[in-house]
Amino acid sequence: MTRHRLALAAGLVLVITASFAAPGLAQKSDLSAQSARINALRTAGKYSEALPLAQAMVASLEKTSNSRDLAAALNNLAQIHADQGRDDQAEPLYTRAIALMERGTGQGSVEIAPLLNNLAALYQRQSRFTEAEPLFKRALAVREQALSREHPDVGQSLNNLATYYVKQQRHAEAEPLFRRALSIYQKAAGPEHPAVATVLNNIGQVDRDLNRDAEAEAPIKRSLAIREKVLGPEHPDVARSLNNLAGLYQHQQRHAEAEPLYRRALSIRERAFGPDHPDAATSTSNLADFLQATGWTADALPLAQKTLAANRAQLRVVLPILFAARQQSLLASDKALDDALAAIQRGTQSSAASAVNKLAVRLAAGSDRLAELVRRDQDLAAEAEALDKAIVSAVSKPPAQRDAAAEQRNRARIAAIATERTGLQKTLAIEFPDYSSLSNPLPLTVKDIQPLLSADEAMVIYSVVDKQSYVVAITREGVDWREIPFGADALTQKVAAFRKGLDVGKAHDASGKAGLFDLGLAHELYVALLGPVEAMTKDKRNLLVVPSAALTALPFHLLVTEKPQAAIPDRLEGYREAAWLLKRQAVSVLPSVISLKSLRAFARRDQTVKPMTGFGDPVFNPAAEGPADRRAASGKVAARSIAAIAYADFWRGAGVDRARLAQALPQLPDTADELTAVARDVGAAAADIHLGRDASETTLKRAALAQYGIIYFATHGLVAGDVKGLGEPSLALSIPDRPSELDDGLLTASEVAQLKLNADWVVLSACNTIAGDKPGAEALSGLARSFFYAGARALLVSHWAVDSEAATRLTTSTFELLKNEPKLGRAEALRRAMLTYLDDASSSRNAYPAMWGPFALIGEGEVR
Numbered sequence: 001m002t003r004h005r006l007a008l009a010a011g012l013v014l015v016i017t018a019s020f021a022a023p024g025l026a027q028k029s030d031l032s033a034q035s036a037r038i039n040a041l042r043t044a045g046k047y048s049e050a051l052p053l054a055q056a057m058v059a060s061l062e063k064t065s066n067s068r069d070l071a072a073a074l075n076n077l078a079q080i081h082a083d084q085g086r087d088d089q090a091e092p093l094y095t096r097a098i099a100l101m102e103r104g105t106g107q108g109s110v111e112i113a114p115l116l117n118n119l120a121a122l123y124q125r126q127s128r129f130t131e132a133e134p135l136f137k138r139a140l141a142v143r144e145q146a147l148s149r150e151h152p153d154v155g156q157s158l159n160n161l162a163t164y165y166v167k168q169q170r171h172a173e174a175e176p177l178f179r180r181a182l183s184i185y186q187k188a189a190g191p192e193h194p195a196v197a198t199v200l201n202n203i204g205q206v207d208r209d210l211n212r213d214a215e216a217e218a219p220i221k222r223s224l225a226i227r228e229k230v231l232g233p234e235h236p237d238v239a240r241s242l243n244n245l246a247g248l249y250q251h252q253q254r255h256a257e258a259e260p261l262y263r264r265a266l267s268i269r270e271r272a273f274g275p276d277h278p279d280a281a282t283s284t285s286n287l288a289d290f291l292q293a294t295g296w297t298a299d300a301l302p303l304a305q306k307t308l309a310a311n312r313a314q315l316r317v318v319l320p321i322l323f324a325a326r327q328q329s330l331l332a333s334d335k336a337l338d339d340a341l342a343a344i345q346r347g348t349q350s351s352a353a354s355a356v357n358k359l360a361v362r363l364a365a366g367s368d369r370l371a372e373l374v375r376r377d378q379d380l381a382a383e384a385e386a387l388d389k390a391i392v393s394a395v396s397k398p399p400a401q402r403d404a405a406a407e408q409r410n411r412a413r414i415a416a417i418a419t420e421r422t423g424l425q426k427t428l429a430i431e432f433p434d435y436s437s438l439s440n441p442l443p444l445t446v447k448d449i450q451p452l453l454s455a456d457e458a459m460v461i462y463s464v465v466d467k468q469s470y471v472v473a474i475t476r477e478g479v480d481w482r483e484i485p486f487g488a489d490a491l492t493q494k495v496a497a498f499r500k501g502l503d504v505g506k507a508h509d510a511s512g513k514a515g516l517f518d519l520g521l522a523h524e525l526y527v528a529l530l531g532p533v534e535a536m537t538k539d540k541r542n543l544l545v546v547p548s549a550a551l552t553a554l555p556f557h558l559l560v561t562e563k564p565q566a567a568i569p570d571r572l573e574g575y576r577e578a579a580w581l582l583k584r585q586a587v588s589v590l591p592s593v594i595s596l597k598s599l600r601a602f603a604r605r606d607q608t609v610k611p612m613t614g615f616g617d618p619v620f621n622p623a624a625e626g627p628a629d630r631r632a633a634s635g636k637v638a639a640r641s642i643a644a645i646a647y648a649d650f651w652r653g654a655g656v657d658r659a660r661l662a663q664a665l666p667q668l669p670d671t672a673d674e675l676t677a678v679a680r681d682v683g684a685a686a687a688d689i690h691l692g693r694d695a696s697e698t699t700l701k702r703a704a705l706a707q708y709g710i711i712y713f714a715t716h717g718l719v720a721g722d723v724k725g726l727g728e729p730s731l732a733l734s735i736p737d738r739p740s741e742l743d744d745g746l747l748t749a750s751e752v753a754q755l756k757l758n759a760d761w762v763v764l765s766a767c768n769t770i771a772g773d774k775p776g777a778e779a780l781s782g783l784a785r786s787f788f789y790a791g792a793r794a795l796l797v798s799h800w801a802v803d804s805e806a807a808t809r810l811t812t813s814t815f816e817l818l819k820n821e822p823k824l825g826r827a828e829a830l831r832r833a834m835l836t837y838l839d840d841a842s843s844s845r846n847a848y849p850a851m852w853g854p855f856a857l858i859g860e861g862e863v864r
Helices: 003-016 029-043 047-062 067-083 087-105 110-125 129-146 152-167 171-189 194-209 213-231 236-251 255-273 278-293 297-309 315-327 333-351 353-364 369-395 404-431 433-439 446-452 488-500 504-508 519-529 531-537 549-553 572-577 594-602 627-634 658-664 670-682 697-702 779-790 804-820 826-839
Strands: 457-464 469-474 479-484 542-546 586-589 610-618 689-692 708-714 730-732 746-748 761-764 794-798 855-859
Touching (some): 029 067, 047 067, 047 369, 067 087, 087 110, 110 129, 110 152, 129 152, 152 194, 171 194, 194 213, 194 236, 213 236, 236 255, 236 278, 278 315, 297 315, 315 333, 315 479, 333 446, 333 457, 333 469, 369 404, 404 433, 446 469, 446 594, 457 531, 457 549, 469 531, 479 531, 488 519, 488 549, 519 531, 586 826, 594 779, 610 670, 670 804, 708 804, 779 794, 779 855, 794 804, 804 826, 826 855
Parallel strands (some): 457 542, 586 855, 610 689, 610 708, 708 761, 761 794
Antiparallel strands (some): 457 469, 730 746, 794 855
């Protein structure tokens, strides 16, 4: 379903990013001309020219008392940042512009609607849906009240809100809004206006989503006819309509009609943008997917290989093609597998892109050789993006207005930039291999991976796509690649159901079986995920898992290898007898395939001087001064919990909403006891344990962290959902009275990567650190990579809200085992610590997996 929704997103962009100039600006010809020039440059993708003009305009208007003009200028500046993916800079500008416009014109002024739409669109891009919806609704209400109900601006707001509903899968609510918008546009602009074509396309997609294929065809065909007539048969928007109609025909099994439409769409985009453009790659993938679905793997394969060569492959398309090509001997087995592994690794890279990009920005601010190279790469990337937007803008114009020579110059420059950036990446790989392995790692082949594995290790790599998933198992001796019958939605549901029983409160629950951990489901997932490669992996002592999507939230060590006598035992002690995977193998998790090489090739080996430093019981609400106050405020000491609030909700503008954090984050007074107990066991000095206000970013960043073997964080981990351009996975430390660049209370992934560590362990004994607010948030990979880059060799991370007494016992036992038997390996030490807890019959609670199994080892599990 992904493909046919592209037009919905495009429709939204079309109506929202129209430039906005308030009447206040229009009344002054010089300001109006400036505003028009800024927006023309932005629309053409000339951001380096538009940005200083917009900044100067804002600076000039700051000196006046005209809030309306200043609001419009701030909006223009925000749009420039937003277009370049810098939402963290755009959001506070939009927010301030709205406040100024409200002050200058009143809350019900129609002039505020475009600003509301722009901020709502930003929130929607970041999946901050609860914040986007009221803004879209308010923009519609303001326009309906101030304008005629048939005004085109009302139609624009209806289309925006309807598109938002579609993204929320609320198709029945979207349909009447789209139909009303269509009626308005037809009356205002005539039946053949491009805006009419956009809304018709949206209506056709909603019909498809509501399983009304027969009704969907007419509006999509009419949308195509309008675009062909008004824009010309070679316009890129025509390709979009062709693609949507082809998708409908494919769904209806009308393959003979679908194929020529896919091919024509591809041809239009290649002529308009060039064969290497992302839109051309999308059409190439669509055609390849169609050919594979209709049984023509041999024809689909070269198209898939084309997207692989350009690093624009879609996993949902290329993996089934490569898998089938291998089975049909259309491609050598090792070549097919290495191509698939490369695509999977490229896909994993994107999930940690937010933290890597933030780190690059921080490094670029420096003055050394690395900063110089990073800055040059950023400048080239920005130039290429601007040129690409200029090409898109140019090819959308009527033929008489196009400048073929200028378009060709832009294409040639983009090709030259690509060559220069490839050279830069090679330079970075030679001169700064640590940074290169984090920011742009070259994919590893099977032959690269096998020598990195010990004789007693098996690595399993997962890729979760739409309708099915895949597992690749690699040992020193061999490799296997198998299909898994569950796609993304099914695995998300199963992992969520699996985790429902992992609540420490259930270990105290005497109310019967309701909600207890389901051993039957744990076995079902074992059969699905490890069963296909069991013969290759089961006899290896150590299992290295590279998960993706929902599987990042699955504690693999709690899978059950044999069918249980009962899905839910009659008594808690019954869980002790289950055939846990942990009983057979030590399990460690890697955030990516390349991290295996990074950890084993680049990890520091200097001896540390001090055993441990720790940070816990941070002060989220400065009003709660002492530990006693925080205990009272917490109300619950032993088990941690956090309100189910999206990570993004804690942000306002470029900083943290400290009042909201203080309100939402429960104090963690029990973590002081946990840290003190662990410190005592490992022989850490009291001065190295930082509690309360001292558990701050300032303390952390000023500490000589490289001298500690263990760095222990006992606090909340905010890792729900890598918000585009804004949020990074973070650890919550004490919120300062006055936030600064050094210390705003959240230690982000990019800040972690700038630390200098030499730690055998980083412990994140936090709340729900892995899962975030939904299975598959994947933000942990960004946090883990950053700790590895900083010099950590392994992370010990909690999978759910931890019982502090259990956390203390598990961590100290793990460290003690490793201290007494240094060659044991981290993963095996953790395994034995968990099994000792499980086997402790002094309490029935000890057998329950939520108590003994909360920690996962991320990173290097062996001794090197």
